[in-house]
Amino acid sequence: xxxxxxxxxxxxxxxxxxxCLHKVLSFDPWECSYRVSGSTKRIPAACVQALLMDxxxxxxxxxxxQKRHEVEEERRKxxxxxxxxxxxxxxxxxLGSAVEVDLCQAAPVRxxxxxxxxxxxxxxxxxxxxxSPNHTDVVRSPARLREGVLRPVFWLKxxxxxxxxxxxxxxxxxxxxxxxxxxxxxxxxxxxxxxxEGSLVLLDGSxxxxxxxxxxxxxxxxxxxxxxxxxxxxxxxxxxxxxEFVSHDxxxxxxxxxxxxxxxxxxxxxxxxAEVRRLEAVEVANTEASKSHSGFLGMPPQQxxxxxxxxxxxxxxxxxxxxxxxxxxxPSDRSYVIELLAEDGSYKVPSSSCEPVGARHLRPVFWxxxxPGEKLEELMxxxxxxxxxxxxxxxxxxxxxxxxxxxxQDTLVLVQESASKERDLAKVxxxxxxxxxxxxxxxxxxxxxxxxxxxxxxGSASFFKMRTPAAAVSPxxxxxxxxxxxxxAALEADQKERTRLDEAEACAQELPKAALALPVGMPVxxxxxxxxxxxxxxxxxxxxxxxxxxxxxxxxxxxxxPGCCVGDLAIVKAYxxxxxxxxxxxxxxxxxxEINQDTGAAIASSNRP
Numbered sequence: 001x002x003x004x005x006x007x008x009x010x011x012x013x014x015x016x017x018x019x020c021l022h023k024v025l026s027f028d029p030w031e032c033s034y035r036v037s038g039s040t041k042r043i044p045a046a047c048v049q050a051l052l053m054d055x056x057x058x059x060x061x062x063x064x065x066q067k068r069h070e071v072e073e074e075r076r077k078x079x080x081x082x083x084x085x086x087x088x089x090x091x092x093x094x095l096g097s098a099v100e101v102d103l104c105q106a107a108p109v110r111x112x113x114x115x116x117x118x119x120x121x122x123x124x125x126x127x128x129x130x131x132s133p134n135h136t137d138v139v140r141s142p143a144r145l146r147e148g149v150l151r152p153v154f155w156l157k158x159x160x161x162x163x164x165x166x167x168x169x170x171x172x173x174x175x176x177x178x179x180x181x182x183x184x185x186x187x188x189x190x191x192x193x194x195x196x197e198g199s200l201v202l203l204d205g206s207x208x209x210x211x212x213x214x215x216x217x218x219x220x221x222x223x224x225x226x227x228x229x230x231x232x233x234x235x236x237x238x239x240x241x242x243x244e245f246v247s248h249d250x251x252x253x254x255x256x257x258x259x260x261x262x263x264x265x266x267x268x269x270x271x272x273x274a275e276v277r278r279l280e281a282v283e284v285a286n287t288e289a290s291k292s293h294s295g296f297l298g299m300p301p302q303q304x305x306x307x308x309x310x311x312x313x314x315x316x317x318x319x320x321x322x323x324x325x326x327x328x329x330x331p332s333d334r335s336y337v338i339e340l341l342a343e344d345g346s347y348k349v350p351s352s353s354c355e356p357v358g359a360r361h362l363r364p365v366f367w368x369x370x371x372p373g374e375k376l377e378e379l380m381x382x383x384x385x386x387x388x389x390x391x392x393x394x395x396x397x398x399x400x401x402x403x404x405x406x407x408x409q410d411t412l413v414l415v416q417e418s419a420s421k422e423r424d425l426a427k428v429x430x431x432x433x434x435x436x437x438x439x440x441x442x443x444x445x446x447x448x449x450x451x452x453x454x455x456x457x458x459g460s461a462s463f464f465k466m467r468t469p470a471a472a473v474s475p476x477x478x479x480x481x482x483x484x485x486x487x488x489a490a491l492e493a494d495q496k497e498r499t500r501l502d503e504a505e506a507c508a509q510e511l512p513k514a515a516l517a518l519p520v521g522m523p524v525x526x527x528x529x530x531x532x533x534x535x536x537x538x539x540x541x542x543x544x545x546x547x548x549x550x551x552x553x554x555x556x557x558x559x560x561x562p563g564c565c566v567g568d569l570a571i572v573k574a575y576x577x578x579x580x581x582x583x584x585x586x587x588x589x590x591x592x593x594e595i596n597q598d599t600g601a602a603i604a605s606s607n608r609p
Contacts, residue, residue, distance in 0.1 A: 021051065029072070030098065030110065030129065030155035075160065082154040082164035089164075089171035090150045092116055097167070098129065098156050102149050118257045119200065119207060119225050121178070123150070177261065184255045184265035191268050192248045193218070194275035200225060201251040203244075210251065211239065215279065216304070216323050216341070216367035218248045278370070285372035286365050289379075295359030296379050297334060298386030299326050303379075304365050305338065311361030316340065323365070331390055331478040334359045393478050396487035400477065403490050404470040406431050406497035407438070411490070412476040415440060415468055425476060426468075433497070434523050434569060437467035516579065522572040524583070530564040 022036035022043075033042035055061040093099070093113055100108035114125035152167050154160035185202075195201065199210045203222060212221040227241035253268055255261040289296070290308075299305070307314055307322035315322055323341040330336070335356030364379055366372035407413065411428045426440035480486035518524065563570075563585035573582040 024048075029076070030153070032076075075158075076155075079154050079157070079160040082157075082160035083151070085161070086152050086154075086164040086167045086171075088151075089168045090152060091121070091171045092174035093152055093167055093170060098153050099126075099150050100153055101126075121256075177259070178256075181255050181258065181261045184258070184261035185252065188253045188255075188265045188268050191265075191272035192251055192253060193272045193279075195220065195251075195253060200254050200256060202254055203246060203251050207254070207256075208244075208251070211243070214367075215275075215282075216365065217321060219245055220248060220251060221245055222251070278372070282366045282369070282372045285369075285376040286363075288376055289364050289366075292363065292383075293360065295334075295362060296364055296383045297359055297390065298329055298331075298382045299336070299362075299364060299379060300382075301326050301328065304341075304368055305336070305362045306365050307357070307361060308363050309361045311357050314340075314357060323367075324362075330356055331386070331393065332476075334390070336362055338362070389481075389483065390478070393480065393483040396483050397475075397477060400475045400487045400490050403475060403487075403494040404473045405436065405494045405501075406433070407473070407475060407490055407493060412443070412479060413438075413440065413473045414476045416472050416474075431470075432467065433501070435467060436470045436501075438470060438473055440468050440473075514579075517575050518572050518581070520572055520574060524570050524572060524581075526564060526566060526568045526570060529566050 020038070022038050025035045025037060027034055027045075028042060031042060032045050034045060034048050035042055036048070050065055052058040052061050090099075093116070095113055095115070097113050099111050099113060101111055102108050110129035111126040112129055113123050114127060115123060117124045152164075154163050157163040192201070194215070195210045195213055197211055197213075201208050201210050201220075201222065207225050208222040209225045209227060210220045210222050211227075214220070221243050223239045223243045224241040227239040227243075229239060255264050258264040303326045305324055305326060307324065312322055321341065324338040325341070327337040327339055333356065335358050337356055364376070366375055369375045404413075407428050409428055409430065413426055413428060414423045415426050416423050424442055426442050429439040429441050431438055475487065475490045477483045477486045477490075513527070568585065570583040570585050573584055575581055
């Protein structure tokens with residue numbers, strides 16, 4: 001059996017036998033060895049002898065081989081010179097460069113560099129020489145690829161001296177850049193406002209990444225430099241490492257990744273000074289906004305606000321800043337639904353915040369506004385306009401309180417359910433003139449509760465199960481852009497419908513009491529109650545026994561059927577010609593129908609004949 005020492009000795013050729021022929025597949029200039037056919041191992045050059053027996057002109061072939069040998073020897077001498085020249089040039093080497101790393105082993109580890117980190121000032125990826133580029137990194141600690149253990153070698157370069165000079169140049173440029181980074185960081189020590197997301201900072205001497213800036217509290221959320229986003233929502237991002245919340249004066253911007261640190265530092269100064277001026281304008285705008293004691297009306301969603309007065313008791317804790325954002329404005333009681341600001345800059349909804357907060361208990365703040373003064377003027381203008389609109393809405397709401405007939409489709413209405421004192425906000429789907437009732441669809445109501453809906457806006461759970469009487473409905477004009485126009489339209493529709501219904505009642509009295517041949521689909525009202533015994537082709541079942549037994553068996557035949565009481569509505573299904581009708585009546589599952597707008601006929605559904 002061969003030993004590793006035998007494979008590098010000239011006598012190792014005897015193992016393969018000089019009588020065996022091998023074909024050269026490749027030459028490795030770093031290890032000075034060959035890969036030959038018939039062997040999976042590299043063969044040292046000292047163990048290989050060229051054979052010229054297959055050459056037509058052996059003299060020319062040997063001259064060519066001698067020339068290649070001499071060129072390679074000269075190149076290898078140049079490699080040794082280049083290795084010595086660039087022994088200390090290890091920073092920012094070209095990716096793919098060959099290096100030797102002293103890991104306290106018998107021989108240096110041969111690697112090819114894959115990635116250099118400016119943050120760590122070390123190489124974070126390298127593969128063993130001879131493996132594929134996708135091979136797993138063989139160096140597990142980046143600290144092992146720093147100065148003192150890593151030296152570049154140029155065995156694989158055609159012009160090693162030129163490559164060494166390029167490595168020295170890149171190393172000098174990187175060192176110069178690092179000096180500029182230190183100078184830029186020293187200048188920008190206190191320029192720590194409005195840092196962009198992903199900016200690198202120093203926190204108590206440790207490198208961190210700032211991922212969120214909260215100007216209202218002048219704080220940052222920082223994570224480890226290599227942290228990545230693992231989950232994101234509309235309000236908050238979750239990172240792969242632990243996050244911290246720190247004050248702006250605890251961090252210092254650094255520029256270790258910048259190609260031109262001084263230029264970036266100058267830009268950082270401009271951004272910091274601009275933020276200082278903006279915050280001064282914010283303070284002025286916040287002070288002006290606090291002078292309004294009645295609050296601001298009609299603030300748009302996402303507007304940042306702060307709890308004041310009695311509103312401070314809505315805070316989840318005494319330490320909470322009271323900052324929140326507007327979700328919805330409820331004009332009927334001049335209140336807002338808000339979401340409170342969490343420490344990490346996201347917005348959370350505690351159990352108590354679903355109840356509206358009065359406008360007088362909120363004041364707008366402008367920490368996130370680019371132009372706080374202009375935003376304040378806009379909110380003041382919106383509040384004045386909303387105040388005038390609400391005055392009209394209140395005036396006309398009293399006028400249309402009893403207006404409830406033939407309201408147009410998609411009209412918003414308030415529904416007073418008999419079993420509850422609360423009123424639901426709904427949208428008109430359809431109106432039935434026969435029953436004077438509505439099909440309604442619930443919509444999110446900000447006055448008392450939020451009813452969730454599906455992606456389309458209105459889910460099956462949002463529909464009322466039964467028709468709602470018109471008497472339980474009143475128009476909701478608080479959200480109308482023009483309350484007067486909406487109220488006038490409702491009044492006109494109601495008055496027109498009442499006139500039509502009065503005319504219909506009068507005309508119905510002109511018909512005979514026992515009208516014959518009524519058309520199919522004609523709505524009718526029952527004049528007397530009916531049981532099974534009064535229906536056509538229905539006779540009492542014969543029974544034997546005592547008189548009491550006969551009466552007991554026949555009594556259910558005279559009991560009034562559901563939906564067949566005096567005054568109940570029905571729909572003509574067919575006229576039999578013998579003075580009787582087949583009709584649709586209200587059943588246990590309810591009674592419903594639609595009116596054909598062309599013929600006026602009623603189409604029954606959800607009932608039994």
